[in-house]
Amino acid sequence: MELSTAFTKSLTGAEMIPKSLSDEGVQFVFGYPGGAVLPIYDELEKQDKVKHILVRHEQAAIHAADAYARSTHNVGVALVTSGPGVTNAITGIATAYMDSVPMVIITGQVPTHAIGQDAFQEVDTVGITRPCVKHNFLVKNVDDISVTIKKAFHIASTGRPGPVVVDIPKDITTVKGKYFYPKSVSIRSYDNLKNKIVDGNLIEEIVMLLRQAKKPVIYTGGGVIFSNAHEELKSLVSKLGYPCTNTLMGLGGFPGTDPLFLGMLGMHGTYEANMAMQECDVLLAVGARFDDRVIGNPKHFFREDRKIIHIDIDPSSISKRVQVDLPVVGDVKEILIRINKKLQTISNVVEHPDSVEKWWKKIEGWKNRDCLSYDRDSKIIKPQMVIEKLYELTANEEEVFVTSDVGQHQMWAAQFYKFDKPRRWINSGGLGTMGVGLPYGLGVQLAHPDSTVLCVTGEASIQMCIQELSTAKQYRLPIKIINLNNRYMGMVRQWQEFFHENRYAESYMDALPDFVKLAESYGHVGLKVEKPSDIEGAIREALSQKQRLVFLDFITDQTENVYPMVPGGKGLSEMILV
Amino acid sequence: MENTDSRHVISVILENESGALSRVAGLFSARGYNIESLTVAPTTDPSVSRMTIVTSGSNEVVAQITKQLNKLIDVITLVDLTDGSHIERELLLIKLNRNSQAKHDKIEGLVREYGARFLDTSDGTHIVELTGSGSALDAFLDKVDKSVIIELVRTGASGIGKGSRVLSY
Ligand SMILES: Cc1cc2nc3c(=O)[nH]c(=O)nc-3n(C[C@H](O)[C@H](O)[C@H](O)COP(=O)(O)OP(=O)(O)OC[C@H]3O[C@@H](n4cnc5c(N)ncnc54)[C@H](O)[C@@H]3O)c2cc1C
Ligand SMILES: Cc1ncc(C[n+]2csc(CCOP(=O)(O)OP(=O)(O)O)c2C)c(N)n1
Numbered sequence A: 001m002e003l004s005t006a007f008t009k010s011l012t013g014a015e016m017i018p019k020s021l022s023d024e025g026v027q028f029v030f031g032y033p034g035g036a037v038l039p040i041y042d043e044l045e046k047q048d049k050v051k052h053i054l055v056r057h058e059q060a061a062i063h064a065a066d067a068y069a070r071s072t073h074n075v076g077v078a079l080v081t082s083g084p085g086v087t088n089a090i091t092g093i094a095t096a097y098m099d100s101v102p103m104v105i106i107t108g109q110v111p112t113h114a115i116g117q118d119a120f121q122e123v124d125t126v127g128i129t130r131p132c133v134k135h136n137f138l139v140k141n142v143d144d145i146s147v148t149i150k151k152a153f154h155i156a157s158t159g160r161p162g163p164v165v166v167d168i169p170k171d172i173t174t175v176k177g178k179y180f181y182p183k184s185v186s187i188r189s190y191d192n193l194k195n196k197i198v199d200g201n202l203i204e205e206i207v208m209l210l211r212q213a214k215k216p217v218i219y220t221g222g223g224v225i226f227s228n229a230h231e232e233l234k235s236l237v238s239k240l241g242y243p244c245t246n247t248l249m250g251l252g253g254f255p256g257t258d259p260l261f262l263g264m265l266g267m268h269g270t271y272e273a274n275m276a277m278q279e280c281d282v283l284l285a286v287g288a289r290f291d292d293r294v295i296g297n298p299k300h301f302f303r304e305d306r307k308i309i310h311i312d313i314d315p316s317s318i319s320k321r322v323q324v325d326l327p328v329v330g331d332v333k334e335i336l337i338r339i340n341k342k343l344q345t346i347s348n349v350v351e352h353p354d355s356v357e358k359w360w361k362k363i364e365g366w367k368n369r370d371c372l373s374y375d376r377d378s379k380i381i382k383p384q385m386v387i388e389k390l391y392e393l394t395a396n397e398e399e400v401f402v403t404s405d406v407g408q409h410q411m412w413a414a415q416f417y418k419f420d421k422p423r424r425w426i427n428s429g430g431l432g433t434m435g436v437g438l439p440y441g442l443g444v445q446l447a448h449p450d451s452t453v454l455c456v457t458g459e460a461s462i463q464m465c466i467q468e469l470s471t472a473k474q475y476r477l478p479i480k481i482i483n484l485n486n487r488y489m490g491m492v493r494q495w496q497e498f499f500h501e502n503r504y505a506e507s508y509m510d511a512l513p514d515f516v517k518l519a520e521s522y523g524h525v526g527l528k529v530e531k532p533s534d535i536e537g538a539i540r541e542a543l544s545q546k547q548r549l550v551f552l553d554f555i556t557d558q559t560e561n562v563y564p565m566v567p568g569g570k571g572l573s574e575m576i577l578v
Numbered sequence B: 001m002e003n004t005d006s007r008h009v010i011s012v013i014l015e016n017e018s019g020a021l022s023r024v025a026g027l028f029s030a031r032g033y034n035i036e037s038l039t040v041a042p043t044t045d046p047s048v049s050r051m052t053i054v055t056s057g058s059n060e061v062v063a064q065i066t067k068q069l070n071k072l073i074d075v076i077t078l079v080d081l082t083d084g085s086h087i088e089r090e091l092l093l094i095k096l097n098r099n100s101q102a103k104h105d106k107i108e109g110l111v112r113e114y115g116a117r118f119l120d121t122s123d124g125t126h127i128v129e130l131t132g133s134g135s136a137l138d139a140f141l142d143k144v145d146k147s148v149i150i151e152l153v154r155t156g157a158s159g160i161g162k163g164s165r166v167l168s169y
């Protein structure tokens, strides 16, 4: 790249880093200091454009930045030191990678001359992160810092998003070099994949197939959310009047309260969504990747007489697990706009309205199975009831975000909380990382300071990043923690009950802390709730504490399971029902 | 839709960056793809390297391999050479014991027949070079008396499309 010297400035590498971030418009950097990044921290301290958020463990820095990204459509940024700083960050990076979250992670590295010498706090960061990043860089020259950071943001946020690591040796940060932050960068080996316009004939074909459907389903995922295509999706589904289902990552991409919505599909999806998915004749898949937790056994899912249209920006997502008939590589939003435009010119959009009506009748029959029912008169708190009440009491608020950990509580939150807007449901789907819930709460609350942020967790998951209660105190983040405390790694216990003849090997959570006192010792409010009749009051109390983090410890039924359930390796229609 | 594994030769142009090779190798091991051989060297344009990968798999797997390779940021472009007419060559270097005149005469015959060359004679050994398709090298090796082979080394295949099949970027 040719740079005119008029625009370049001489700065130290360390000075360039906060400067690049502020030139990029970054609001927060989540991090933790250490030897290799001390010069960078020194410069962060001297400026006030980029705010640093000090977490208590590097894993949480990545999770918080990840949630900031998921909830805002901006790139999340984190900064960690070399060696253990990086290894602690790996879980967070892999989590973001699996769910395609745009992030830039700056890692300190030992000085260039020490690389390869088994230096103090040296790890091969580029090597160790390679399988769980979209791309990574080792910067070897101070003059390359700003352009590399720009490239990292470009790669992280375009195409299929993902985390990008920029590894910066300490000696590079202490010397002076040329600073120039470009407005844009082009990368020949990357940009050539974009901007391939989808052929008009393909749009015609999609429209034709959709119109001819007798038993249609529209199945959408995280891609709709990344692409900000929820409005276009809503117009398409409404225009066609076809049933719509979302993956775990796609919730909120289509309004959860819409009558055309069948609920989530997949391993713990609704009976109606899974049956419709299995039996449909035309399937429109939008920004969803036919995950094994979504379609179960692909052999069982396969149907000769079903036509599949698949829109995805990543060609490798298409025909990976399921062969499709109409592959469409491109951005969801752009393609939906074109489909909608085409549909607008047609008066009788649906060619077989009678068949579609019959299809809806069949779906109603499946719905009547009431697959999410549970014992509402239970004397012990049912976890589902907590989420239902939580939804009831927050549904009218303008901006509510729900983060979650991993386990049964996550599934109940997905099933019982209705998300009408995208980016309100923040959880780890692909990697299924226990411990994300609270750090996700930090990132979301910082991004949306006036919103209600609910963290639905379990007593096992919350302990994996419990130290972040301290970060929440420091930055006064009034997250509401909903701990569904069943004294078990419930999801593990459920599998042991179903597949290991009730041998509950190491899934009982013994020696639990008193969560109320724990919350209090961090300077927060704690409440223990043991009776179903107290659920509502406790939630109201927590919501009324606008300035405080409240830890609600719900003592729930230990024996409750998540239904429906498609056992691993089984077909989508082979659900275990309640 | 059962389909059997077939051999594919994929030619890749990638940025000549440190780490680019490990990204490709890592991709194959992480996703469990077969890799028979991999050769790589810079071209006349020092900013890029050209790599030839020989792999095998079902059509679905090979389609995924090319998509996943394309997804690597350092990969500029690629082509599956086995989709059309192309040429593949490998290099064999083989060190032979020349103590027995009778055996040596036989080797000389083979060298002539296969268009191989003697490159070095020292310490009672010969080094023979043979360039050809993998199967030509196999055929040659089949005929060489095993008792005279001291050591041998083969490169993987390098491939190039014929005529107007050009991998440009
Ligand atoms: C305990 C547990 C249980 C689970 N149970 C279920 C379950 O029952 N049901 C379920 O659905 N999931 C479940 N999951 C989650 C599951 O593992 C997957 O993470 C999830 O199904 C993947 O969602 P997705 O297909 O929407 O893909 P995502 O991971 O969200 O991927 C998005 C896709 O969209 C594409 N894309 C991105 N941006 C664009 C764009 N701009 N334009 C076009 N395409 C784009 C990407 O290339 C990618 O293919 C569970 C997870 C856990 C931990
Ligand atoms: C880091 C990590 N380790 C292990 C697992 C496997 N795992 C999935 S769910 C689960 C139990 C979660 O227990 P809890 O947080 O109490 O939630 P519950 O299922 O009881 O609602 C475990 C151990 C995981 N997903 N993540």
Ligand SMILES: [Mg+2]
Pocket (backbone or CB within 6 Å): A407, A458, A459, A460, A484, A485, A486, A487, A488, A489, A490
């Ligand atoms: Mg539990």
